[in-house]
Amino acid sequence: MISEAADKAGRSAPPAHLSVGNINKRFGGVQALDGVAFEVARGEVMALVGDNGAGKSTLMKILAGAYVADEGDFSLDGNRISINSPQDATALGIQIVYQDLALCENLDVAANLSLGAEPVKPGWRFLPRFLRPIDDLLMEKKALQAIDQLEVRTLKSVRAKVGGLSGGQRQAIAIARAVGADSSVVLLDEPTAALGVVQTRQVLDVVKRLRDTDHAVVYISHNLRDIFEVADRITVLRHGANVGTWQTSQTTPDEIVVAMTAGVTTGSNHAA
Amino acid sequence: MRETRFGSFVPVLFALVAIWLWFGITEPAFLSPRNFYFLFMQSAVVGTLAVGITVVLLLGDIDLSAAATAGVCAALMAVLIVAGVPGIPAALIAMALGVVMGLCQGMLVSYVGIPSFVVTLAGLLGFQGLMLKILGIQGAVNMRDPIIRGITTVSLPPLLGWLIGSACVLIFITVILTIQRRRKAQQLELESTGALFGQILFFAVLVLGTVAMLNSYRGVPLLVILLLSLTALLGWITTSTPFGRALFAVGGNAESARRVGINVKRIRVAAFAIVGLMAAIGGIVGASRYASVSFNAFAGGPLLLEAIGAAVIGGTSLFGGRGSVWNAILGALVIGSLGNGLDLSGASAADKLMFSGAILLLAVAIDAVSRNGANQST
Ligand SMILES: Nc1ncnc2c1ncn2[C@@H]1O[C@H](COP(=O)(O)OP(=O)(O)O)[C@@H](O)[C@H]1O
Ligand SMILES: [Mg+2]
Numbered sequence: 094m095i096s097e098a099a100d101k102a103g104r105s106a107p108p109a110h111l112s113v114g115n116i117n118k119r120f121g122g123v124q125a126l127d128g129v130a131f132e133v134a135r136g137e138v139m140a141l142v143g144d145n146g147a148g149k150s151t152l153m154k155i156l157a158g159a160y161v162a163d164e165g166d167f168s169l170d171g172n173r174i175s176i177n178s179p180q181d182a183t184a185l186g187i188q189i190v191y192q193d194l195a196l197c198e199n200l201d202v203a204a205n206l207s208l209g210a211e212p213v214k215p216g217w218r219f220l221p222r223f224l225r226p227i228d229d230l231l232m233e234k235k236a237l238q239a240i241d242q243l244e245v246r247t248l249k250s251v252r253a254k255v256g257g258l259s260g261g262q263r264q265a266i267a268i269a270r271a272v273g274a275d276s277s278v279v280l281l282d283e284p285t286a287a288l289g290v291v292q293t294r295q296v297l298d299v300v301k302r303l304r305d306t307d308h309a310v311v312y313i314s315h316n317l318r319d320i321f322e323v324a325d326r327i328t329v330l331r332h333g334a335n336v337g338t339w340q341t342s343q344t345t346p347d348e349i350v351v352a353m354t355a356g357v358t359t360g361s362n363h364a365a
Numbered sequence: 366m367r368e369t370r371f372g373s374f375v376p377v378l379f380a381l382v383a384i385w386l387w388f389g390i391t392e393p394a395f396l397s398p399r400n401f402y403f404l405f406m407q408s409a410v411v412g413t414l415a416v417g418i419t420v421v422l423l424l425g426d427i428d429l430s431a432a433a434t435a436g437v438c439a440a441l442m443a444v445l446i447v448a449g450v451p452g453i454p455a456a457l458i459a460m461a462l463g464v465v466m467g468l469c470q471g472m473l474v475s476y477v478g479i480p481s482f483v484v485t486l487a488g489l490l491g492f493q494g495l496m497l498k499i500l501g502i503q504g505a506v507n508m509r510d511p512i513i514r515g516i517t518t519v520s521l522p523p524l525l526g527w528l529i530g531s532a533c534v535l536i537f538i539t540v541i542l543t544i545q546r547r548r549k550a551q552q553l554e555l556e557s558t559g560a561l562f563g564q565i566l567f568f569a570v571l572v573l574g575t576v577a578m579l580n581s582y583r584g585v586p587l588l589v590i591l592l593l594s595l596t597a598l599l600g601w602i603t604t605s606t607p608f609g610r611a612l613f614a615v616g617g618n619a620e621s622a623r624r625v626g627i628n629v630k631r632i633r634v635a636a637f638a639i640v641g642l643m644a645a646i647g648g649i650v651g652a653s654r655y656a657s658v659s660f661n662a663f664a665g666g667p668l669l670l671e672a673i674g675a676a677v678i679g680g681t682s683l684f685g686g687r688g689s690v691w692n693a694i695l696g697a698l699v700i701g702s703l704g705n706g707l708d709l710s711g712a713s714a715a716d717k718l719m720f721s722g723a724i725l726l727l728a729v730a731i732d733a734v735s736r737n738g739a740n741q742s743t
Contacts, residue, residue: 159623197618213606225606233554
């Protein structure tokens with residue numbers, strides 16, 4: 094019965110936007126990912142679930158270029174690509190909210206939001222880009238816009254240092270950074286882990302808004318209720334390998350829990 | 366970094382004013398214009414090195430070889446001049462050598478992955494040896510080149526000093542008011558008018574007071590103008606360009622910086638090149654000031670520790686990600702004032718060492734405590 098559902102997911106799946114296969118990643122003696130395949134389509138929320146240590150974050154970091162896979166095939170809209178650095182991923186339109194947020198606490202909110210892509214003032218052409226003056230005002234305006242989208246009302250100023258903010262505010266900033274950039278794929282690795290009920294709701298709204306604006310969204314969470322609310326499909330990883338992929342509408346939380354903890358032994362299939 | 370323009374200045378400035386008041390009361394000669402002139406001149410080499418060292422401290426690295434690098438570059442310049450090379454080309458060659466020495470150390474730190482403490486400790490030893498080799502048997506070379514000597518002997522005519530000082534104040538006012546106007550036009554958060562005028566007043570008093578003081582002795586030394594211009598340039602690079610932002614980001618969280626696409630290795634190499642350049646400039650200034658290049662002036666003495674101490678007393682964190690090159694200048698003045706004041710009051714060498722140790726410890730303790738405070742809020 095489980096395998097039937099998984100097969101259905103395969104047949105009715107929309108055409109993939111980002112699709113990867115045969116991903117292997119080893120850390121010393123640990124095989125973190127073993128021949129993993131994964132895909133996500135535009136206008137779709139793909140949930141990625143699995144126990145702690147299943148390899149979810151490792152897979153996301155590989156998609157974002159933070160880690161380089163030992164092996165793997167990557168394609169975007171059917172074209173083969175390679176992702177060897179964060180710059181590659183950004184250039185391909187892949188944005189990520191890391192599980193550990195990856196913010197610089199010594200910098201202010203606005204600086205964190207444009208870190209690595211600071212707007213510079215026009216002119217100054219005789220200088221290389223990295224030595225041109227940063228356009229502070231533009232940077233602040235962009236930050237305000239990004240923050241407004243998420244309605245982080247408690248945040249008083251985009252000039253406050255991130256080190257002085259609460260866990261929820263930081264999470265919001267990490268999300269704002271990924272959502273604010275030009276992208277077609279947004280990866281969210283446990284974005285609601287530090288959040289209360291209200292803020293979690295806001296993040297789920299952001300996820301839905303991203304889907305409605307034709308982004309390909311990957312959403313990692315341990316909260317199955319949230320997942321069943323926003324996800325169109327669910328991919329389950331276990332011990333660094335695929336268990337299967339399900340249409341949310343054709344499965345139940347119980348079935349997913351079984352897949353996460355015990356795996357599926359027969360006929361499982363990832364959506365191709 | 367952007368909270369208020371002078372926010373991070375305050376602790377070190379207080380320390381400086383306290384030291385000046387103390388010695389001003391106990392040693393009347395301390396607050397004389399003549400003494401201030403010598404204070405600035407004495408602090409120049411330490412200040413130059415401290416500004417450079419601040420740049421690598423921002424990354425969370427350290428450079429123990431800066432003084433030895435300065436010594437090697439000064440020695441090379443002196444030997445070249447003795448061999449007949451004119452002063453300016455010799456100085457440029459010394460500066461290029463400083464950059465190369467910094468680059469090499471930076472690459473060992475970045476690409477080979479040796480901790481900067483070890484690389485630059487090896488550099489400290491190796492460069493001291495190199496300096497001895499360059500200087501030859503006597504261990505000292507005299508510096509008679511008029512241009513190089515002029516760096517530390519020329520003072521500006523009083524009128525020119527006033528002109529430059531007033532120009533700085535005017536530029537500062539224009540910049541601050543322009544920024545405020547633009548922020549208003551774009552409906553961004555504004556600084557309060559009081560804070561704005563406070564900053565302008567503070568800057569004007571600082572600059573014009575310094576000019577007045579120096580003018581009542583020999584005029585503003587050329588060296589002060591050169592050093593402040595260099596510091597302003599580095600201050601601008603570290604706070605207002607993508608490169609500078611990357612320095613702070615790497616010092617704050619290197620892995621996060623890498624993940625947003627910052628080339629951490631290249632940033633690190635560049636920072637070491639900058640400290641190498643500043644060390645070479647410090648060496649040139651030292652050669653000019655002492656009218657000779659000797660091993661003890663750079664390598665054997667307290668120069669390195671004073672320079673690192675100046676950066677740290679200025680409030681630059683040894684843990685990376687926090688600090689300012691301007692504060693390094695103030696830190697150098699604190700160290701210079703202490704030494705100068707203790708000399709005037711006839712303190713023994715033992716007292717001076719113990720005093721300097723206590724001040725340094727205090728500065729590092731403040732750094733550690735404020736870091737813990739910041740971390741507890743997570
Ligand atoms: N940088 C790393 N170095 C060594 N092992 C790692 C590293 N990152 C992840 N791992 C290992 O890879 C496995 C998968 O981890 P991760 O992807 O974080 O799992 P998840 O996000 O699903 O909880 C774990 O066994 C983890 O210990
Ligand atoms: Mg994880």
